[in-house]
Amino acid sequence: MTETFVPPTRFAVPGRIAVNEQAASVWQTATLTEIRRETARAATYRFAVPGWRGHLPGQHLLLRLTAEDGYAAQRHYSIASAPDDSGHVELTLDHVEGGEVSGWFHTVARPGDQVEVRGPVSGFFAWPGDRPALLIGAGSGVVPLMSMVRHHRARNLAVPLRLLVSARSPEELIYAREFGPETTPVFTRSAPEGVAVGRMAAAHVAPLLAEQPSSGWEAYVCGSNSFAEHASRLLVTAGQPVDRIRIERFG
């Protein structure tokens, strides 16, 4: 038995992005400089991190809060800001019910507070801006995708990029004011006059695949597990190759 095992399906080939091990293993102090409300449940937190070595859109960081008795809580958060923001990173956090970390951010944090971060970590979901990107997110799953949109804009990249984003209502659509023609919002509970209400469906995905460039899309899906399962099935059914779908699920 010397033949190589060939799995029936192949998924996204890893290793395009080298992770800086040194940057990923050192805790750094991050100073909160600004808080911007995005929706009733989500706010953006801007930090000065003087030693930040830079990141790629789609990467995340590990954030740690420490109580006086030494108890520490750490969470992974996707980075919302584009890479070209020297010495600063932004996170957009939902206020999770009972969440000890997001709860602190939403009820206690104010500019000047200091937390610790390490990263960026993980290169799997990163998008360097080199290939056409089809981004699909829901709720705060739009956060790492927004870093890609902002990067695309900031660098004036010619490579095609599309964002399909699902929210319960226009009021709950994070970054609503920032979206441009690259973005199609889908509203599941209420929508402006004349806009359909309903779950993301094949009819939303098909036109995006129909306009794919000749080299095809790299698809990035981010959201809850149930959304990720649903959206990735829509993509596969519409003909997107399984090995060109990257998924980031909350958890």
Place this chain on the structure above:
Amino acid sequence: MHITRGFTGRPRGDDPGLPPGQYDAGDDWPVLSAEVTPDLAPADWTFRIDGLVDEPRIWDWEEAHRLPPSAYEGAIHCVTSWSKFGVRFSGVSLDAFWDVVRPHGSATHAIAYSHTGYTTNLPLADLTGGRAWIAWEYDGRPLAPEHGGPARLLVPHLYFWKSAKWIAGLRVLDHDEPGFWERNGYHERGNPWEEQRYSGD
């Protein structure tokens, strides 16, 4: 230690079962696969061990189920910081498979691979001695596809990315070779008690 102003955190349980930096996810069981959940029926599932072994072998669903059943009851720990207690998996201990294929004396590591192409590397010592399973039931019911069903590798004493979902096989090696997440910045072993989350930890 850098104290965060005004941060108290959740009530402290004096839980010796919680590794450093982890919290108890309670009833939640987050799903964190990076790929599309495959459409894999039990009849199409196979598990193979090859590489540095005396008798390379492939088991299908029926054959694997004829091996002596074994269960794990305890905790699992995800690198994203949640731990889950009181989980019950059943399947077959990997030792039952090792008894059939017999690894060579020179074997030190294995690379686990999934039916999706996902890979992860482990020292052989973590896959033997009653500490690793091929699991197909969770809480007495068939393992859900999004959690790795029909069958996944289960190595509960390491971070859970080592417990490859949709397990297709193990290739036994005389050296270590990084798998999918290990090539993407994660630790080669992933021991939660030593907080081996990332490369260099």
